[in-house]
Amino acid sequence: MNAGIVAYGSYVPKLRITPEEIGRVWGKDGKKVGQSLGVKEKAVAAFDEDTATISVEAARNAINDFGIDAKKIGAVYVGSESHPYAVKPTSSIVAEAIETGNDYTAADLEFACKAGTAGMQACAGMVNSNMIEYGLAIGSDTAQGKPNDALEFTAGSGGTAFIIGKKPKEIIAKINHTCSFTSDTPDFWRRQHAEFPEHGGRFTGEPAYFRHVHSAAKMCMDKMKRKPKDYKYAVFHQPNGKFPLKVGKMLGFTDKQLEQGLMTPLIGNTYSGSTPIGLASILDVAKPGDKILAVSYGSGAGSDAFDLTVTKNITKKRAKVSVRKLIENKEYVDYAIYAKNRKKLKTL
Amino acid sequence: MVEGSPSLGWRNYSQRYNLAGNECKTCGKHFFPAVALCPTCRRKGKLVETKMPMEGRLLSYSKVFVGPVGFEMDAPYHLGLVKLQNNVKILAEIVDTPENKIKIGSKVRKVFRKIHSEGETGTISYGYKFRVV
Numbered sequence: 001m002n003a004g005i006v007a008y009g010s011y012v013p014k015l016r017i018t019p020e021e022i023g024r025v026w027g028k029d030g031k032k033v034g035q036s037l038g039v040k041e042k043a044v045a046a047f048d049e050d051t052a053t054i055s056v057e058a059a060r061n062a063i064n065d066f067g068i069d070a071k072k073i074g075a076v077y078v079g080s081e082s083h084p085y086a087v088k089p090t091s092s093i094v095a096e097a098i099e100t101g102n103d104y105t106a107a108d109l110e111f112a113c114k115a116g117t118a119g120m121q122a123c124a125g126m127v128n129s130n131m132i133e134y135g136l137a138i139g140s141d142t143a144q145g146k147p148n149d150a151l152e153f154t155a156g157s158g159g160t161a162f163i164i165g166k167k168p169k170e171i172i173a174k175i176n177h178t179c180s181f182t183s184d185t186p187d188f189w190r191r192q193h194a195e196f197p198e199h200g201g202r203f204t205g206e207p208a209y210f211r212h213v214h215s216a217a218k219m220c221m222d223k224m225k226r227k228p229k230d231y232k233y234a235v236f237h238q239p240n241g242k243f244p245l246k247v248g249k250m251l252g253f254t255d256k257q258l259e260q261g262l263m264t265p266l267i268g269n270t271y272s273g274s275t276p277i278g279l280a281s282i283l284d285v286a287k288p289g290d291k292i293l294a295v296s297y298g299s300g301a302g303s304d305a306f307d308l309t310v311t312k313n314i315t316k317k318r319a320k321v322s323v324r325k326l327i328e329n330k331e332y333v334d335y336a337i338y339a340k341n342r343k344k345l346k347t348l
Numbered sequence: 349m350v351e352g353s354p355s356l357g358w359r360n361y362s363q364r365y366n367l368a369g370n371e372c373k374t375c376g377k378h379f380f381p382a383v384a385l386c387p388t389c390r391r392k393g394k395l396v397e398t399k400m401p402m403e404g405r406l407l408s409y410s411k412v413f414v415g416p417v418g419f420e421m422d423a424p425y426h427l428g429l430v431k432l433q434n435n436v437k438i439l440a441e442i443v444d445t446p447e448n449k450i451k452i453g454s455k456v457r458k459v460f461r462k463i464h465s466e467g468e469t470g471t472i473s474y475g476y477k478f479r480v481v
């Protein structure tokens with residue numbers, strides 16, 4: 001594979017709510033719930049933010065910070081499970097806003113929390129086969145959790161955009177290999193007109209998250225003949241703050257390798273944005289030669305794994321504002337303001 | 349600002365998404381929204397499309413408690429008169445900013461936000477708002 005990441009940009013909404021505040025409304029010990037999930041607070045999209053606005057801001061950051069000519073982008077994929085329209089692509093809104101012109105292919109992708117990485121794979125394939133010069137793949141969500149459901153404590157908002165290209169002097173992280181592990185597993189779903197997703201409770205753990213993430217990671221490492229110690233960093237999908245550390249331990253990774261990419265404790269699970277934001281946070285600090293393993297997970301169910309090598313170009317080009325700096329700009333809201341912004345009140 | 353037809357919004361995408369206005373090459377003045385004729389140079393003016401800068405300063409602002417039709421549920425919100433770096437004045441909502449940071453002279457930067465949606469089933473309009481940086 002000759003393709004690699006040539007640019008990245010992220011966006012996380014400013015509003016935050018804590019598990020304590022959510023627990024206060026539902027008579028639960030929110031602090032305890034937060035601790036058991038490994039989540040301190042979560043990012044909340046404002047009433048005028050959605051997957052399209054988050055995607056546009058992330059894509060603009062990627063283009064501006066890395067000096068990419070948007071007219072050379074030949075494919076735009078937005079992966080999300082909260083596209084603003086059921087029919088009418090988010091991807092064309094993003095392309096219009098970043099002014100790609102009209103010479104591009106686009107589609108909205110959905111695969112629970114992993115559609116962003118699926119878009120990266122599609123772009124990598126197209127770039128690698130010379131169909132396009134650059135591909136833009138975005139993972140972003142304004143995740144919905146049903147009030148008083150366990151998911152409400154973690155469902156966050158945010159996204160990251162990756163521009164995939166193949167010019168060696170532009171690549172900041174080369175994609176050495178990517179592969180996926182997929183099966184038909186009904187662990188989490190949302191029907192067409194349902195406002196909130198449903199999930200299979202404890203079923204979401206072993207046969208779903210752990211089986212898929214573990215298998216895809218193993219497949220990728222075996223193919224590359226690498227061991228966990230060969231990687232400087234790893235990022236696994238983060239439905240909460242605990243699962244990625246647990247699957248990391250099962251595979252033989254240390255918490256230290258996972259720390260930099262672990263964002264869910266600070267912004268919640270950003271669904272399709274989760275693994276991409278974690279990877280962006282790693283690229284914010286990575287050094288030339290560092291190897292990265294990134295494995296997403298989407299319910300339903302599948303995992304995409306990526307083996308990446310950071311190049312020397314990263315010393316010249318990085319996001320102007322790191323993910324960890326970006327999320328310092330925050331404002332806490334109470335449950336009432338949260339409910340208003342997320343339109344959980346019937347008249348909105 | 350409320351619109352009924354999707355085509356009306358579509359015609360204005362470059363204006364709403366990227367602050368596309370125009371510039372008179374004869375006198376150097378910038379306009380937003382774009383004008384059909386330079387008010388100074390008249391027929392001698394030569395107009396070309398140009399994008400407005402992303403940043404500016406707040407000239408004035410007001411807190412809106414009762415929004416117009418279509419914006420009733422957005423209230424309360426702040427409406428600001430922004431003087432962009434090229435001296436063009438633009439009226440826009442100020443978001444993501446605590447009230448005590450919204451001051452005359454504050455530096456603001458353009459953001460991409462949802463402006464309005466035609467109920468539960470109609471189109472969603474996106475465009476520019478500003479936040480204090």
Ligand SMILES: [Zn+2]
Binds near residue numbers: 374375386388394
């Ligand atoms: Zn003139």
